[in-house]
Amino acid sequence: MEKSAKIYIAGHHGLVGSAIWRNLQEKGYTNLTGRSHKELDLLDGVAVKDFFDQERPEYVILAAAHVGGIMANSTYRADFIYKNLQIQQNVIGESFRHGVKKLLFLGSTCIYPRDAQHEGGCSPHLPAGIYE
Numbered sequence: 001m002e003k004s005a006k007i008y009i010a011g012h013h014g015l016v017g018s019a020i021w022r023n024l025q026e027k028g029y030t031n032l033t034g035r036s037h038k039e040l041d042l043l044d045g046v047a048v049k050d051f052f053d054q055e056r057p058e059y060v061i062l063a064a065a066h067v068g069g070i071m072a073n074s075t076y077r078a079d080f081i082y083k084n085l086q087i088q089q090n091v092i093g094e095s096f097r098h099g100v101k102k103l104l105f106l107g108s109t110c111i112y113p114r115d116a117q118h119e120g121g122c123s124p125h126l127p128a129g130i131y132e
């Protein structure tokens, strides 16, 4: 990536997104862009399209998600699957439609319902039975 490339970090106020933002700044990337949840609700497909139309990022890091930990994702399963698939659909879809060069998607098991099946019976990051 060129140091002047426009990089959109979705969720740049969150734990992961803010660390990535700082790390890129330290490495000399000068054209970072982000919006708070208040400024841009990633569940709103029209607003996400408008944002991509205006900003035209070359690279996208998706670190925005409805995150709540292992208790919440076993209690509010429908919220987790609905909100996170919607955020992913909007951000990944607009990245594709706007010709983004590369997209990095960070998503661990805690953004999916507690007992969701993962390929191979476990998540890419965590062994099966991690919550037991």
Ligand SMILES: NC(=O)c1ccc[n+]([C@@H]2O[C@H](COP(=O)([O-])OP(=O)(O)OC[C@H]3O[C@@H](n4cnc5c(N)ncnc54)[C@H](OP(=O)(O)O)[C@@H]3O)[C@@H](O)[C@H]2O)c1
Pocket: 010, 011, 012, 013, 014, 015, 016, 017, 036, 037, 038, 040, 041, 042, 043, 062, 063, 064, 065, 066, 067, 087, 106, 107, 108, 109, 110, 111
């Ligand atoms: N933390 C970890 O150790 C870890 C490890 C591996 C992967 N991950 C993954 O990294 C991603 C982020 O995790 P995190 O720990 O950084 O979570 P976090 O601190 O809760 O950050 C999530 C960010 O997403 C934003 N967000 C949520 N819903 C949104 C919406 N509808 N529109 C716009 N922004 C929205 C939040 O804004 P508000 O707070 O204002 O709602 C927040 O800034 C998740 O997919 C997670 O699975 C995390």
